[in-house]
Amino acid sequence: MRPQTDTIIDSKPDTRGKVVVEMQHVHKSFGDRDVLTDFNLQLFERENLVILGKSGSGKSVAIKIMVGLLKPDSGSINVLGYDVPNLSNKELNELRLQIGFSFQLSALYDSMSVRENLEFPLKRNLGIYDRQQLNEKVMSALQDVGLESARDMNPAELSGGMKKRIGIARTLILNPKIMLYDEPTAGLDPVTSGEINELILRVRDKYNTSSIIITHDISCARQTSDRIVGLFDGRNKVGGTFDELKKQNAPDLQPFFNY
Ligand SMILES: Nc1ncnc2c1ncn2[C@@H]1O[C@H](COP(=O)(O)OP(=O)(O)OP(=O)(O)O)[C@@H](O)[C@H]1O
Numbered sequence: 001m002r003p004q005t006d007t008i009i010d011s012k013p014d015t016r017g018k019v020v021v022e023m024q025h026v027h028k029s030f031g032d033r034d035v036l037t038d039f040n041l042q043l044f045e046r047e048n049l050v051i052l053g054k055s056g057s058g059k060s061v062a063i064k065i066m067v068g069l070l071k072p073d074s075g076s077i078n079v080l081g082y083d084v085p086n087l088s089n090k091e092l093n094e095l096r097l098q099i100g101f102s103f104q105l106s107a108l109y110d111s112m113s114v115r116e117n118l119e120f121p122l123k124r125n126l127g128i129y130d131r132q133q134l135n136e137k138v139m140s141a142l143q144d145v146g147l148e149s150a151r152d153m154n155p156a157e158l159s160g161g162m163k164k165r166i167g168i169a170r171t172l173i174l175n176p177k178i179m180l181y182d183e184p185t186a187g188l189d190p191v192t193s194g195e196i197n198e199l200i201l202r203v204r205d206k207y208n209t210s211s212i213i214i215t216h217d218i219s220c221a222r223q224t225s226d227r228i229v230g231l232f233d234g235r236n237k238v239g240g241t242f243d244e245l246k247k248q249n250a251p252d253l254q255p256f257f258n259y
Contacts, residue, residue: 017045020178020210021066026075028061035061037234039075043178043210048200050213050221052256053231059214062231063180066212067099068092080177097125100176100209102168102184108155115151118142118170125174141169144206145199161192168199172207179203179211185220197223218256 021043028036035058043049051059064070066077068084077084082095108117118138122128128137142148145165155163164184171179181200185193197220203209213224221228222242230238230245232252238245246257 017047019043020045020080021212022076022078023062023066024076026062026065026077027073028058028065028070029073034234036065036072039231039234040236041066041229043212045210046204046208048204048211048213048224048226050215050225050228051231051236052215052218052221052228052253054216054255057231058234059231060182063182063212063214067096067101067180097174098177100171100174100179102164102171102179102181108163108166108170110155112155113151114142114147114153114155114158114166117155117166118173121170121174137173141173144172144203145169159192161188161195164188164196165199168196168203172203175207176209179209181211181213181215183215183217184213184224185215185217190219193217193220194223196220200224216256221256 019042021041023039023041026036026039027034039058039062041049041051041062051062053059061070065072066079066084068087071085079095080098082091084095087095109120112120115138118141119134122134122137128134138151139148142151145168147162147165147169150158150162150166155166158166184196184200188196200211200213201224204211213220215221225242227239227241228245229236230250230253237252238248238250240248245253249257
């Protein structure tokens with residue numbers, strides 16, 4: 001079923017794979033604050049979908065509902081075939097193992113080296129303790145993000161861009177089917193932001209992942225997106241490719257494009 005948005009332009013419907021995430025008519029309030037009023041989203045296999053919206057528009061709330069960290073007041077959420085609001089804790093854990101969450105602040109453990117940070121999810125989530133297997137997986141993840149040389153460094157020695165890359169490597173190491181990037185370029189200079197954006201594209205191409213990228217950075221949206229959904233007033237009001245949205249000149253998007 002197509003999402004109910006104000007303006008959806010469907011540029012290449014026939015080339016899309018199967019739907020991996022579907023959120024329909026999702027409502028969420030905190031007290032008397034309505035954050036999501038009728039939020040709809042479809043994410044297709046091997047698609048980079050950007051959710052664009054200003055600060056406080058509910059992007060993170062939408063993602064937390066998607067992975068079962070928050071319960072919606074109403075609406076349906078299906079992720080990789082799981083009916084998210086009705087999952088047991090065991091099923092939720094099963095689902096979350098297939099989703100990689102790249103946090104805004106990288107969330108690396110300062111007391112651990114880069115190598116130890118990357119080994120941590122392998123040990124905790126997959127029960128891998130074999131030294132050779134750990135070494136191979138760590139090196140492969142570091143190669144993916146172009147930072148083999150940082151293996152024995154501590155997070156404090158890394159630049160902001162390097163931290164983001166290691167954060168992405170730590171997420172990729174579990175081979176997720178879906179990647180969630182929360183403000184991947186926040187706090188980075190334009191050159192480093194461009195490198196992170198390229199990495200996001202490489203991850204899609206190499207691993208065939210589907211990704212949701214939450215951002216208010218229009219350059220990030222332009223570079224990384226196959227499709228963009230604009231979240232305004234609690235709803236996904238506009239959708240389409242970057243060029244389609246630019247042409248459309250929707251009032252809600254003007255502050256982003258005119259930035
Ligand atoms: N657990 C919570 N309890 C109460 N209010 C919340 C909670 N989580 C989010 N909110 C509110 O929901 C609104 C949307 O927050 P959200 O974090 O989703 O915004 P965002 O679009 O991700 O913004 P940003 O780009 O600044 O991260 C905000 O007004 C926030 O205060």
